[in-house]
Amino acid sequence: MTVEMSIEMTMGMQAELQRLLLKDSVSEFFVREADLLDARKFDDWLALLSDDIRYWMPMARNVAMDDFDREFTAEGLDANWMDEGIETLRQRVAQLATGVHWAEQPPSRTTHMISNLQIMSVEPDAAAPQLVTTRCRFLVYRNRLETEQDVFIGKRNDTLRREAKDWRLVRREIYLDQNVMLAKNISVFF
Amino acid sequence: MENEFDIDGLVDTENGVISRELFVNRDLFDRELDRVFARAWLLVGHEGLVPNPDDYFVSRMGKDSVILTRNRQGEILVLLNSCPHRGMKVCRYDQGNAPVFTCPYHGWSFSTNRERVDSPGALVGVPRFEEGYSGQLDREKWGLPRCPNVVNYKGSIWASWDPDAPAFEDYLGDMKLYLDTALDHRDGTPGGSEILGGVQKWRVRCNWKTVSENFAGDLYHEVSHISANLAEIGMTKGKGRREALPLRYAIGFDGLGHGGLGFPPSYEERPFEPGLYGDPEIDDYFRDIHAARVRNLGDRLRVGIVVGTIFPNMSFHADQPRSLLFAHPVSATEVELWRMYLVDADAPQSVKNMLRQYYLRYSGPGGMTEADDIENWTSVTTASEGAIARRYGFNYQLGLGKEQPVEGLRGAVQSGHYSEGNARIYYRRWAQFMKGDSWADMMPGRSDDR
Numbered sequence: 001m002t003v004e005m006s007i008e009m010t011m012g013m014q015a016e017l018q019r020l021l022l023k024d025s026v027s028e029f030f031v032r033e034a035d036l037l038d039a040r041k042f043d044d045w046l047a048l049l050s051d052d053i054r055y056w057m058p059m060a061r062n063v064a065m066d067d068f069d070r071e072f073t074a075e076g077l078d079a080n081w082m083d084e085g086i087e088t089l090r091q092r093v094a095q096l097a098t099g100v101h102w103a104e105q106p107p108s109r110t111t112h113m114i115s116n117l118q119i120m121s122v123e124p125d126a127a128a129p130q131l132v133t134t135r136c137r138f139l140v141y142r143n144r145l146e147t148e149q150d151v152f153i154g155k156r157n158d159t160l161r162r163e164a165k166d167w168r169l170v171r172r173e174i175y176l177d178q179n180v181m182l183a184k185n186i187s188v189f190f
Numbered sequence: 191m192e193n194e195f196d197i198d199g200l201v202d203t204e205n206g207v208i209s210r211e212l213f214v215n216r217d218l219f220d221r222e223l224d225r226v227f228a229r230a231w232l233l234v235g236h237e238g239l240v241p242n243p244d245d246y247f248v249s250r251m252g253k254d255s256v257i258l259t260r261n262r263q264g265e266i267l268v269l270l271n272s273c274p275h276r277g278m279k280v281c282r283y284d285q286g287n288a289p290v291f292t293c294p295y296h297g298w299s300f301s302t303n304r305e306r307v308d309s310p311g312a313l314v315g316v317p318r319f320e321e322g323y324s325g326q327l328d329r330e331k332w333g334l335p336r337c338p339n340v341v342n343y344k345g346s347i348w349a350s351w352d353p354d355a356p357a358f359e360d361y362l363g364d365m366k367l368y369l370d371t372a373l374d375h376r377d378g379t380p381g382g383s384e385i386l387g388g389v390q391k392w393r394v395r396c397n398w399k400t401v402s403e404n405f406a407g408d409l410y411h412e413v414s415h416i417s418a419n420l421a422e423i424g425m426t427k428g429k430g431r432r433e434a435l436p437l438r439y440a441i442g443f444d445g446l447g448h449g450g451l452g453f454p455p456s457y458e459e460r461p462f463e464p465g466l467y468g469d470p471e472i473d474d475y476f477r478d479i480h481a482a483r484v485r486n487l488g489d490r491l492r493v494g495i496v497v498g499t500i501f502p503n504m505s506f507h508a509d510q511p512r513s514l515l516f517a518h519p520v521s522a523t524e525v526e527l528w529r530m531y532l533v534d535a536d537a538p539q540s541v542k543n544m545l546r547q548y549y550l551r552y553s554g555p556g557g558m559t560e561a562d563d564i565e566n567w568t569s570v571t572t573a574s575e576g577a578i579a580r581r582y583g584f585n586y587q588l589g590l591g592k593e594q595p596v597e598g599l600r601g602a603v604q605s606g607h608y609s610e611g612n613a614r615i616y617y618r619r620w621a622q623f624m625k626g627d628s629w630a631d632m633m634p635g636r637s638d639d640r
């Protein structure tokens with residue numbers, strides 16, 4: 001093996017290592033986030049969101065195979081399930097804290113699961129990532145009162161930005177795999 | 191054997207007691223499908239869902255799936271979405287454009303185009319027609335059943351399956367004025383509203399009437415919304431309190447079943463509230479709209495309303511938020527709610543954006559007020575299913591005997607701010623439908639004799 005070849009290999013390994021480290025750090029962030037939600041530490045969860053966050057959950061229509069462009073309601077135009085910024089997410093948390101928000105009083109038990117994580121893009125590069133876009137699947141299980149339960153499953157596209165040595169969530173698109181929402185309300189975060 | 195119900199025994203509005211059977215009994219539910227939903231005028235959609243020829247939107251009337259469509263001649267039609275051959279759901283997309291509806295099962299096809307058929311919905315294509323049917327089938331009889339009464343009222347589309355149904359505006363009576371406040375432009379000119387794309391649809395385990403009754407005029411449930419008030423979910427970026435409205439009155443239309451929470455007719459416009467929208471640009475827009483409204487309405491009579499219900503299952507928010515709600519029956523203990531949101535078509539995008547975000551954090555399954563209502567409605571239902579619970583009728587005595595006529599409105603009564611007068615009116619109407627009363631009895635003041 002020549003010296004050049006081994007340098008090349010080392011560099012290749014380093015790039016691979018950086019990619020893995022990045023993915024691990026993003027995955028760790030999502031797991032930590034899910035843990036905060038499931039532990040009902042909503043104020044701590046809010047601290048993971050950037051001030052300019054967009055939190056958007058479109059509705060899905062039943063459309064023909066050749067009409068997929070119209071499957072989801074349009075951002076910034078149509079009605080959706082959720083269309084939030086930081087102020088209103090903070091208000092939702094404030095509502096939970098009132099103790100008289102009947103939809104979550106007594107509080108639901110939730111489990112947030114994330115899988116199929118992919119890093120879709122990195123800026124400027126994996127060595128010093130500042131902005132990352134990701135794609136994953138989510139499963140949010142909600143059980144409340146005696147026997148009520150809901151399972152929310154779908155795809156999530158997230159954008160994370162590096163701020164203060166940690167990630168901050170800048171954008172979350174939540175694509176629920178349902179047409180008629182089978183849950184009576186959305187008093188959980190995704 | 192059909193179980194005969196003592197409807198008057200279940201609905202005692204004189205004493206303000208209504209049986210829980212109305213909210214849990216399956217046999218009553220089946221009868222409602224036939225006696226209420228197959229006769230009453232029902233909201234089926236909005237013209238904005240079918241702007242172009244051959245556009246369609248799949249809606250519901252009671253438990254029946256229907257196709258709302260616009261044909262090439264521009265007529266808005268409502269067809270039963272169930273193939274006359276073996277019942278297949280002919281149209282299985284939520285919305286789209288189709289020159290013919292072709293059944294996926296055996297391939298019968300149906301057209302609404304009057305250049306091809308005399309009666310829209312008629313059969314135009316039958317596979318193996320010559321070979322199997324000797325070229326003989328009554329194409330109208332075996333077409334998609336067409337709803338006989340369809341009305342486009344300021345963009346909202348209404349229909350009734352009963353050929354003898356009264357004219358829609360008679361059915362509405364003067365409740366029309368209140369419905370107008372949802373459908374008319376904020377500047378007071380008639381119509382002018384459009385719906386945002388996307389209809390919210392979701393399931394709730396409660397009886398459909400629980401929802402319609404709530405929007406017919408329950409100001410009393412304010413304790414349900416304390417958390418939304420404390421969180422201040424107002425219009426701009428969620429500042430300002432939602433309950434800072436003047437006290438509304440329960441105004442109901444006895445004999446028609448409709449009602450809402452609003453203000454009696456007046457000749458004066460309520461003053462503009464500066465700062466309500468937070469953002470100065472949006473504030474300016476609404477200040478101008480308010481000034482135009484004062485000009486446009488002049489010294490004409492006007493009404494204001496916040497929420498209302500048109501019997502049986504359509505409710506609306508008329509001010510901000512502004513939306514149309516369908517409470518589709520699924521079973522005695524389950525409802526499918528649909529919400530469509532309204533904005534003025536010519537409002538700037540920034541205003542539409544602000545309103546959209548406000549609407550969505552107020553109403554719908556993600557709404558910070560609606561989420562709490564829904565929790566109550568489901569609990570009301572499960573706690574009423576037991577044999578013992580069913581023996582205890584619900585109390586509807588709030589404001590009993592306080593009904594006063596409302597000057598300037600035909601057949602309207604108001605019973606103060608906190609009253610179940612509108613619920614009593616609503617269930618009186620329900621009882622008439624359930625007893626199968628004739629339209630002549632149910633619309634006594636009606637002029638026509640169709």
Ligand code: FES
Nearest residue numbers: 273275276293296
């Ligand atoms: S069910 Fe429609 S063609 Fe047979």
Ligand SMILES: [Fe+2]
Nearest residue numbers: 411414559563
């Ligand atoms: Fe409410």
